[in-house]
Amino acid sequence: MxxxxxxxxxxxxxxxxxxxxxxxxxxxxxxxxxxxxxxxxxxxxxxxxxxxxxxxxxxxxxxxxxxxxxxVTPVGALSATTRLDLHLIAGDRHARYVEKDGRRVISGLLWEIPAFTTARLGARGLVVEDGDQLRLSLTARLALLAQQHRTRTTPPQGWYRPPASDPYGSAGLNRPGGRAGMLRDGGSAATCSCGALSGWGGDRDEARRLTRDHRRAVAAAFVSEHLVYVPPSVAARCDCGSCAECVTG
Ligand SMILES: [Zn+2]
Structure with missing residues (x-):
């Protein structure tokens, strides 16, 4: 929700x-x-x-x-173990709740998540039941995406004194305010933890635009490739092919 x-x-x-x-x-x-x-x-x-x-x-x-x-229930920090559990659930269409020793656990084809962790994943709204299957909630999927794409920009270096060996070291000798002989670098690097973004902005605003464009491109690809909207009327419709509703509908 x-x-x-x-x-x-x-x-x-x-x-x-x-x-x-x-x-x-x-x-x-x-x-x-x-x-x-x-x-x-x-x-x-x-x-x-x-x-x-x-x-x-x-x-x-x-x-x-x-x-x-x-x-309504913010995902909060996703530890490496939680991320691993979520990827297990997302990658296994056999994932479901089962009873074990009187307690509910999430079970897949070849794995099982302990009862305590199972309860935590449910309470945090990270998993939802879809029929008798279990899948990740939309909030969990969006949070995982954000976790995979943590962008950052570096602070510009600002005014600096170039080393004597720098061929441009004599630039700006007549600058006022004690900045004679100094150069200004307003550039800022834009990177993402996924490794796909490695940009450079002339200033920090430009670098921030690069990170924002990257996050938007990732979000657009996620929505196009992984989200399917099923209208309620279609979701509720039977598809057995033989009952009165299917034959007439
Ligand atoms: Zn990224």
Missing amino acids: FRETIHHSSGGSVGTASEQHATMLLTTARRRGYDVEFTPAGGALITWTRHLFGPGEGSVVRAERSIELEP
């Missing part, structure tokens, strides 16, 4: 969104080319710009819109 905050020109509104509704918002946003970002808490931010007619003739006003999806 998510807290859904819609920001528009005249203010905002807050409601709740089920996982299914959140999936619909994310897949629709992707289809329309809106920007999506994920958060370490397991949430997401959808942003887009609307062009509206302004008061004057032919004038167009840009209106920034956004939908924020915050998990």
Whole structure:
């Protein structure tokens, strides 16, 4: 379950969104080319710009819109062991709850998660039952994605005195304020823990734009490749192929 905050020109509104509704918002946003970002808490931010007619003739006003999806139960820190457990569950279609010695454990084809850890994963909202199968919740998947893509930018070096061996060492000899002979480096590196981003911005804002673009590209690929919205009517429909509903429907 998510807290859904819609920001528009005249203010905002807050409601709740089920996982299914959140999936619909994310897949629709992707289809329309809106920007999506994920958060370490397991949430997401959808942003887009609307062009509206302004008061004057032919004038167009840009209106920034956004939908924020915050998990009601934030995921919190994911330890290496928890991540391992989550990957086990995500990669095994046999994952389900089973009873063992009177306690509930998560069991896969060749593995089992102890009762205490099973209870913790459920209480944190990281796993959900889907029929008799167990799968990761959307919040867990978004949080894992955020964990895989921790971006950072480095602080610019600023004013510095180049070493005497530097062929440009004599630059700026007549600079005031005690900066004679010094050079300024405003550049900032943009990197991601996934290793796929290794950029350089002329200043820190530019570097931050590079990290944001990377996170948005990752989110877009995730939504396109891994999220499927199933409307409630289709989800509830039987597909046995022989009952009255299937034959007529
Ligand atoms: Zn990355």
